[in-house]
Amino acid sequence: MSIKKVCLELTDACNLNCTMCYRHSWHEQTQHMPKLMVETILNQIEGIESIEEIVVGGIGEPSIHPQIIEVLKRLKPYKVSLTTNGVSLTAPIREAIVEHVDQLVISIDGLAQNFYEIRGIHLETVLEQVRLINELKKSKLNDSLQLIFQMVLSETNKEDVFGIIDLASKYGVSQLIISNILPVSLEDSALCLYALETNAYMNAYYNQIRTYAIGRGLAVRLSENRLKTERRCRFVDNDTLVINARGDIAPCYRFAHSGTEVVFGRLKTIQAHTFGNVLEAGLEKIWHSKAYTDYRHMVYNNHYPSCTDCDLVDGCDMVNDTYGDCYGNAPSCGDCLWVRNLVYCI
Numbered sequence: 001m002s003i004k005k006v007c008l009e010l011t012d013a014c015n016l017n018c019t020m021c022y023r024h025s026w027h028e029q030t031q032h033m034p035k036l037m038v039e040t041i042l043n044q045i046e047g048i049e050s051i052e053e054i055v056v057g058g059i060g061e062p063s064i065h066p067q068i069i070e071v072l073k074r075l076k077p078y079k080v081s082l083t084t085n086g087v088s089l090t091a092p093i094r095e096a097i098v099e100h101v102d103q104l105v106i107s108i109d110g111l112a113q114n115f116y117e118i119r120g121i122h123l124e125t126v127l128e129q130v131r132l133i134n135e136l137k138k139s140k141l142n143d144s145l146q147l148i149f150q151m152v153l154s155e156t157n158k159e160d161v162f163g164i165i166d167l168a169s170k171y172g173v174s175q176l177i178i179s180n181i182l183p184v185s186l187e188d189s190a191l192c193l194y195a196l197e198t199n200a201y202m203n204a205y206y207n208q209i210r211t212y213a214i215g216r217g218l219a220v221r222l223s224e225n226r227l228k229t230e231r232r233c234r235f236v237d238n239d240t241l242v243i244n245a246r247g248d249i250a251p252c253y254r255f256a257h258s259g260t261e262v263v264f265g266r267l268k269t270i271q272a273h274t275f276g277n278v279l280e281a282g283l284e285k286i287w288h289s290k291a292y293t294d295y296r297h298m299v300y301n302n303h304y305p306s307c308t309d310c311d312l313v314d315g316c317d318m319v320n321d322t323y324g325d326c327y328g329n330a331p332s333c334g335d336c337l338w339v340r341n342l343v344y345c346i
């Protein structure tokens with residue numbers, strides 16, 4: 001299998017400091033990807049025929065990277081998605097988005113009050129950007145750019161979903177992605193709406209969301225609201241790799257940075273796991289390395305234990321971090337909530 005999709009983290013720095021952000025659990029110094037590294041990666045991508053899709057995103061705010069416009073221009077031949085908080089989109093950046101991006105994913109985590117409390121800026125600031133982008137699309141007769149809203153659902157903002165659906169239909173948005181919160185601290189774990197067992201209240205609430213969205217012609221991608229048996233890693237299944245802002249190749253967002261996460265009330269240390277650096281070896285060489293190939297094979301075939309619903313989970317030291325599992329795999333995917341479709345990012 002060859003690389004089909006690349007998630008490119010141009011920066012892990014940000015112009016906001018949202019309350020729930022993964023970045024709160026990091027210890028590393030944040031950085032913009034250096035110019036030479038950006039150039040090297042773009043050259044490498046252009047040399048790999050199998051690559052179809054690029055997500056300019058990761059954990060950070062890509063629009064604040066000094067080369068954002070140049071990068072979007074170079075990536076024109078690919079299906080490009082850009083994830084953004086929508087705060088710092090200057091006129092030239094908006095122009096580049098409308099010209100070169102296929103999917104613009106904007107984070108909208110709540111209505112006025114909640115949005116401000118979570119993101120520290122006014123919702124109107126972001127909506128004004130959406131309005132300007134729509135205006136530009138219209139003036140350029142460009143129908144190819146799809147607008148998507150992404151919401152991190154939690155106890156804090158669950159009442160706002162319906163208002164966000166209204167906003168989405170008002171602003172010509174075609175899809176709303178709703179992911180659960182993956183808490184990075186025990187304090188935040190009280191905000192989770194999902195549970196181990198099925199929950200009648202949540203099922204009814206999800207049905208309400210679906211019905212409300214269908215009535216307004218909006219596609220909704222909803223994460224699960226309880227732990228289900230099925231495990232599919234969409235990074236591995238879709239032949240996707242993640243390049244973090246340091247140029248390290250990770251198999252997914254979860255392993256792109258070290259930090260913490262809380263899995264059903266258990267605080268867990270996440271140790272970044274990467275297979276090489278773009279400045280040391282090419283993307284293809286790293287992708288086809290034995291370690292990365294074996295790892296993808298293990299994940300694809302579900303050859304790893306399920307810690308999340310294991311009877312021994314409360315007494316097992318291995319679940320305190322991601323270093324390894326009881327099958328002998330390293331790192332451990334056994335407790336991953338992304339693979340259960342509880343957490344999602346485009």
Ligand SMILES: C[S@@+](CC[C@H](N)C(=O)[O-])C[C@H]1O[C@@H](n2cnc3c(N)ncnc32)[C@H](O)[C@@H]1O
Nearest residue numbers: 020021022059060061083084085107150181182
């Ligand atoms: C990390 S951001 C990067 C792009 C951009 N800075 C933004 O906020 O849209 C990508 C997505 O991850 C979400 N996110 C951040 N922290 C999260 C968490 N703890 N659990 C679930 N999603 C989270 C954000 O809300 C956003 O929708």
Ligand code: SF4
Nearest residue numbers: 014016018021060085
């Ligand atoms: S804007 Fe995105 S990367 Fe920045 S703090 Fe908020 S969620 Fe995190």
Ligand code: SF4
Nearest residue numbers: 305307310313316326
């Ligand atoms: S690593 Fe521990 S918690 Fe996970 S499945 Fe094995 S015994 Fe259970």
Ligand code: SF4
Nearest residue numbers: 233252333336338339
């Ligand atoms: S299963 Fe989870 S931790 Fe493992 S590669 Fe997929 S997303 Fe990453």
